[in-house]
Amino acid sequence: LAEEARGEALVIQLDTPGGLMTSMGQITRAILNAKVPVVVYVAPRGARAASAGVFITYAAHIAAMAPATHMGAATPVTIGDRPSQGEEKREVDKAMKEKITSDAVANLQAMARRRGRNAEWAEKAVREAVSITEEEAVRLGVVELVAEDFGDLLRKLDGRAADTDLGSKVLRTARARVTDGAMDVTEQFLSLLSDPNIGFILMNLGILGIMVELYNPGAVLPGVVGGIALILGLASFAILQVNAAGLLLIAFAVLLFIADIKVPGHGVLTVGGVIAFIFGAVLLTERTAPVLAISIRLIVAMAALLAGFMFFAVGAGVRAQRAPARSGAIRLIGAIGVARSPLDPDGMVHVQGEMWSAVAVDGPIPDGQRVRVVGLDGLRVQVKPEPPTPA
Incomplete structure (x- = not known):
C-alpha cells in the first residue's frame, strides 16, 4: 500500500509477545525487500517487542521505541515441545533445538549487519533470552531512537536517511x-482466529451446540450453530499447529459425553470426559510460549460449562428412566371429561380431545354429564360422575 501510494515511509506500530516463525519470516522478508523505508515503532507505553517482535524490529530500516517499553527474549520455542523419553530421544531433541536456535541467530545477525545494528x-x-528497555536499546545500538508519541516520532524521523533497494x-x-x-474485515477475522483462546471458545461452543442437539433432537439451530463454531475452532487450531495428543483427548472427551447422553451412566462417563477434556486442553497448545497458550482460567470455565450441561442432561435422563411409564390410555386416569352418550353402563365419553369407549362404575350416567376417569378396563376407560363445579 505504501509503495503504491509512493509514501515517504511505512510506520509499523508494534506491540507483540511473539508469534509463529513462519509468519515472522514472511513479515521480515517483506520489510527487507521493501522499496519504501519501513519504520518499526514499539509503542504505546508498556508495549513490548518480544520473541518474533525482535526479528521484525531488526528488519526495519529505522527502529524506534516509546518510553516504558522493552524488547528481547527471542529464543525460539517449538510447538508441541514435551519432556522426552529416553536418553537417545533427549539427545535428538537437544540437537534439533540447537539447530533451530543457530538458524535464528544467523538470521537475526544477518539483519543486524544489513541495518548496522548490534x-x-x-x-x-x-541464546540467553535477554531483554532490554528502550534506553538500553538506544545505548546498545539496537534501535535508533526513542519517541514520546507518533507526532514526536515523525519529527525525529525528519531528515534521517534510510537505505532501500x-x-x-x-x-x-x-x-x-x-x-x-x-x-480490512477479512484480515481482522483471520487475526481473531489466530488467537488460541478464541479458537478454544469456538470449539467449545461447537461441542456444546452438538450436545444440545443430541439431547433435544430436531431443535436444528443448536446443531447448525454448533457445527459452524466447531469448524471455525478447528480452522483456528490448524493455523496454530496444535498438539495432536491434546486434540485426540478432547475428541475422546466428546465421545464420552455423547455416550453418556445416549446411554445414561449416572455421570460416570461425564466425569471421565471432563478429565480427558482438561488434560487435552492443557496439552493442546504450547504452554512455554505465552502467545500460543490457552488461558488456564478459560480451560476451567469451559470444562465447568460442559460438565454443568452434561450433568443436567444425564440427570434428566436418569429421572426419565425412573419415572413410571405414562402412555396411551394410562395418562387419562384422573382426567375430567364429558359423556357423549348415556352410559348404562357402556357408552362413549370425550376426554382430552379424544372419544373413548367407557363403562360407568357407579350406576348409569346421562348424556352430557361431567365424568372423571378412575381406571382402565382393557381399551375402555372406567368413569364416575363428577360433581358440578361450585359457582
Whole structure:
C-alpha cells in the first residue's frame, strides 16, 4: 500500500509477545525487500517487542521505541515441545533445538549487519533470552531512537536517511500526511482466529451446540450453530499447529459425553470426559510460549460449562428412566371429561380431545354429564360422575 501510494515511509506500530516463525519470516522478508523505508515503532507505553517482535524490529530500516517499553527474549520455542523419553530421544531433541536456535541467530545477525545494528546483543537475545528497555536499546545500538508519541516520532524521523533497494532516501516526515492502514474485515477475522483462546471458545461452543442437539433432537439451530463454531475452532487450531495428543483427548472427551447422553451412566462417563477434556486442553497448545497458550482460567470455565450441561442432561435422563411409564390410555386416569352418550353402563365419553369407549362404575350416567376417569378396563376407560363445579 505504501509503495503504491509512493509514501515517504511505512510506520509499523508494534506491540507483540511473539508469534509463529513462519509468519515472522514472511513479515521480515517483506520489510527487507521493501522499496519504501519501513519504520518499526514499539509503542504505546508498556508495549513490548518480544520473541518474533525482535526479528521484525531488526528488519526495519529505522527502529524506534516509546518510553516504558522493552524488547528481547527471542529464543525460539517449538510447538508441541514435551519432556522426552529416553536418553537417545533427549539427545535428538537437544540437537534439533540447537539447530533451530543457530538458524535464528544467523538470521537475526544477518539483519543486524544489513541495518548496522548490534549483532552481539542479537545473539544474546536468542541464546540467553535477554531483554532490554528502550534506553538500553538506544545505548546498545539496537534501535535508533526513542519517541514520546507518533507526532514526536515523525519529527525525529525528519531528515534521517534510510537505505532501500532503490538507494538511500532522506525522510521528510515533519509535515507528512498520515494515512492509517487498518486491517480490512477479512484480515481482522483471520487475526481473531489466530488467537488460541478464541479458537478454544469456538470449539467449545461447537461441542456444546452438538450436545444440545443430541439431547433435544430436531431443535436444528443448536446443531447448525454448533457445527459452524466447531469448524471455525478447528480452522483456528490448524493455523496454530496444535498438539495432536491434546486434540485426540478432547475428541475422546466428546465421545464420552455423547455416550453418556445416549446411554445414561449416572455421570460416570461425564466425569471421565471432563478429565480427558482438561488434560487435552492443557496439552493442546504450547504452554512455554505465552502467545500460543490457552488461558488456564478459560480451560476451567469451559470444562465447568460442559460438565454443568452434561450433568443436567444425564440427570434428566436418569429421572426419565425412573419415572413410571405414562402412555396411551394410562395418562387419562384422573382426567375430567364429558359423556357423549348415556352410559348404562357402556357408552362413549370425550376426554382430552379424544372419544373413548367407557363403562360407568357407579350406576348409569346421562348424556352430557361431567365424568372423571378412575381406571382402565382393557381399551375402555372406567368413569364416575363428577360433581358440578361450585359457582
